[in-house]
Amino acid sequence: MDVGSLADRVAAQEQWYHTIELAPGVVTPGWFDTRPIVSRLPMPQSLAGRRCLDVGTFDGFWAFEMERRGAAEVVAIDVLDPAKWDWPVSASAEAVAEVGRRKQRGEGFDIAAHALDSKVQRHELSVYDLDPATIGEFDFVYVGSLLLHLRDPVHALEQVRAVCRGRMLSVDAYDIGLTLAMPRRPVARLDGLGRPWWWKPNLAALVRMVDSAGFRVVGKPVRFYMPAGAGHPPAGRDPKVLRHRAGREHVLRAVKGDPHAAILAEPVGR
DSSP states (O other): OOHHHHHHHHHHSSOEEEOOEEETTEEOOEEEOOGGGGGGSOOOSOOBTOEEEEESOTTOHHHHHHHHTTBSEEEEEEOOOGGGSOOOTTOOHHHHHHHHHHHGGGHHHHHHHHHTTOOOEEEEOOGGGOOHHHHOOEEEEEEESOGGGOSOHHHHHHHHHHHEEEEEEEEEEOOHHHHHHOSSSOOEEEOOSSSSOOEEEOHHHHHHHHHHTTEEEOSOOEEEEEOBOTTSOOOOOOGGGGGSHHHHHHHHHHHTOEEEEEEEEEETTO
16 A cells, blocks of 8 residues: 555544554554653563463554564454443443444554554454463463453453463553552542443552452552543643543643553463
8 A cells, every 4th residue: 555545544534542653654643642651661672482462452553562572473352343342331322332433343453454564463352251262372461541441350350361371561541639649548430420431540459450360560560641642632721621520631631641550460370
């Protein structure tokens, strides 16, 4: 595909989650731009000879990054049908359709994989259904920005443990306010109303989730702000939005980024 045609395909995609450079001058307008924080995460510089898994791949940024680092094989999983996500009972059909438009049945991944001549194997599979008997085991597993959207994040991590024979890197959102108020006590804020946003833990609770699922944390969590990308809605100029938590969080994400923590861990007893 020539650069002009690729740029047209990128522009035709209604929404992108990841910011990915597909060719010189062709960059996807992602909701988030993970490129600036890649070097900060405790991911091995070389994954040569390793079998890797990207859980909740979306547009595939981290799967392609592991491939770039020399992984012998990269498998990516995702649930492409929005109706199969962890929706609360209160969710409306309109909400499912609106959030589902961001995923667009994985077309962003397809465009990126073709442009990058990637060999990443994508499977439509839920993290809850990970099974070594069907998908095998992995030397390195990346779980990114997913736990927030799961009704049962600890069970999901248990399933990751079942297929992890090496190390896992969990990167997810955490609540700054709860972390400052209770830095050592594991607590989380529950949403679960109308959308697949569930648990927003403080940092201690995020670590406890990993521990509870049968992992041992390696080193200290790395805290950072996930930068907003070109496709992220801009911060509103109306000062009234700052009166509400959701409004303040949106402004923080748009201006500074989304608070995340990266936790490197290895399964215990395997």
